[in-house]
Amino acid sequence: xxxxxxxxxxxxxxxxxxxxxxxxxxxxxxxxxxxxxxxxxxxxxxxxxxxxxxxxxxxxxxxxxxxxxxxxxxxxxxxxxxxxxxxxxxxxxxxxxxxxxxxxxxxxxxxxxxxxxxxxxxxxxxxxx
Numbered sequence: 657x658x659x660x661x662x663x664x665x666x667x668x669x670x671x672x673x674x675x676x677x678x679x680x681x682x683x684x685x686x687x688x689x690x691x692x693x694x695x696x697x698x699x700x701x702x703x704x705x706x707x708x709x710x711x712x713x714x715x716x717x718x719x720x721x722x723x724x725x726x727x728x729x730x731x732x733x734x735x736x737x738x739x740x741x742x743x744x745x746x747x748x749x750x751x752x753x754x755x756x757x758x759x760x761x762x763x764x765x766x767x768x769x770x771x772x773x774x775x776x777x778x779x780x781x782x783x784x785x
């Protein structure tokens with residue numbers, strides 16, 4: 657059950673989307689310690705170990721596709737973990753109609769909000785999905 661997006665890189669002017677891997681988990685976990693983000697995403701705080709398990713289960717989920725949003729201005733000059741600004745999920749909500757889906761986006765880095773990153777990430781996902 658290998659994910660279709662495993663090797664996909666979606667490059668835009670402002671953001672680049674890369675598949676969510678174990679290398680991204682520590683930074684993602686740091687973000688999700690924020691009470692504001694927990695509230696906005698209706699998430700429970702998880703331990704780092706649980707976050708790794710979650711990443712693993714998402715990777716094998718055929719109905720869900722998760723990308724990490726990188727700042728195109730910082731990456732590839734910096735490591736992916738240092739260029740992460742958020743994540744975007746594509747859920748296939750209807751097994752009978754694969755064209756129906758739902759996109760969820762989170763720009764976790766406050767300094768990167770309101771700069772059109774989320775909009776571009778959504779457009780890249782729609783074009784990909």
